[in-house]
Amino acid sequence: MEQLAVMAEAKVDDRVIKACQQGDREAFRLLFEAYKDRVFSIAVYSLGGDRAAASDVTQQIFLKLLTTIGQFRGDSQFTSWLHRLTVNCCIDEQRKRRRLLAFEEMPIDKTRHREPHERRYERMEIAGVVKLAVSELKPKFRLPVLLKHVEGLSYEEIAEVLGCSKGTVASRLNRGHKQLARRLAHLRAQLVLGD
């Protein structure tokens, strides 16, 4: 499936984007197939693993893409533009959820977070543990980590998406990587053996 997505992505060129801008639904479908997994992944990680909420956000992102693609002038890479849209929608959703949590779930959440990291992580597979650890990073560290490791963007592209300097990206990734290493240090041997 991933390979098909890569192929679809390879086929998304200026002509496809132009066709989307002219209302060609087949072209839009091609665009959707090419980027749906990437957008959905960022949404899942940003929303603490809530797949249902991530599905809703992914739909909203593509709906927004459909209505605003006419504004895309090609001044930057289309992928940067889409990533920026994705990141902004995820941040908005996080804000909404934080406001709701403030009234509803905060006490329960606090209790959950008091449990030591190691105890919560110890019975999970590496990928699952990493997912959880990443979802618990602060957004300013989490987003660069996701854009780097899930989207495969360069530091320069991440800077463009997040609207900050390359130096800021480097510094946030430094801190993000360090926090991951510290939270998951007890799994080092498992990682080495797994490798």
Added chain:
Amino acid sequence: MFSKHVGKELSAYCQGELSAEESRRIAEHLIGCHRCRSEFEEIKLGVKFAEHLPLIAAPDALWDDLQVLIEKQGSHAKPANEMRPTRKSGNWRLGFAVVAATLVLTFGVVAFWLYRRESLPSWEVARLDGTPRIGSAGIKEKSRLAVGQWLETDEVSRAKINVGSIGHVEVDPNTRVRLLETKITEHRLELVRGRLSARIWAPPRLFFVDTPSAVAADLGCAYTLEVDDAGASLLHVTSGWVALQLKDRESMVPAGAACATRPGVGPGTPYFEDSSETFRKALAKLDFEPQNTEWSKIPSLDLVLAESRPRDTLTLWHLLSRVQSTDRGRVYDRMAELAPPPAGVTREGILNLDETMMMLWKENLENIWSSDSKLRKTWIGFWTRSLGKVKGLEGKK
């Protein structure tokens, strides 16, 4: 000679985001700075964890749900130039386009698959003697070893692997070795049987060899590593340093020293090869046969301590954290007799395995253990000059 700390640039360095010139500067600093090297190890670990982040497939129903949403939104969802159905008069064009797109997609998938197959990272392998094999194919003169492939030699064949531009590995007869990984942050081989000799001139901890009982991490060096049929291995270091590691157990082995490993135990304690036979035998018993009742009548630790020379503080330093706490004082006293600890290192601190004091004493002792400080400098200079040619560091982006 000492340059500014490079902590802020380590993720970018680790992920190949810096220019060759910047990478060279960072690598040069890392070789000489313990603090930044520790930080680099931490960041590298974080990067490795993050590399396990999977891409999550979107639900299959997402497109249908989106369609419904688009219909619901009606005119609100229409793009500036309005979403419109394809014109009826263009139906034959649409059919043609679909067929053409299918053909292009099929061709693209095949081409992509072939491209991926061809572009798998690989190392050049040259035949030295006999007919070494990669998989089932014999090597006539030269071939390439791709990630995941096995290189095997019989009793008369030998081969040489070029590890990118960072070094080479000679594979002796009756050896089976596999390429596990080759990327900018890591080059990794697996040695399941036989013997290899490696000469590496990369920054520390870029080149690894996995064996059934430990991982050998290169710290800028030359060494031979052999593995027997039971999975036990023996490392001889001829220049620089090698770290042998299994889980939390690590042995640092300098030039002139050796270290054995055993499945289920990991690396033993390193020792200099010119130490006495009694010393080496007693150490082997201490490392791998602590429960041997016959041997336990003989105080092996006493023998090791009695036979130690100043140079053997290499072994004693490692033993500090491995012996029972009741024996640690005896090891400390013998070490202090052979090579007094530097200022800032106390008996109490060492008995409590204070990390800073342990490192301080180790750094002080390295002058006794390693006579290659000039060689090391030469190596750093050579590495610095040749780094620009290291393929892994060029064109990563």
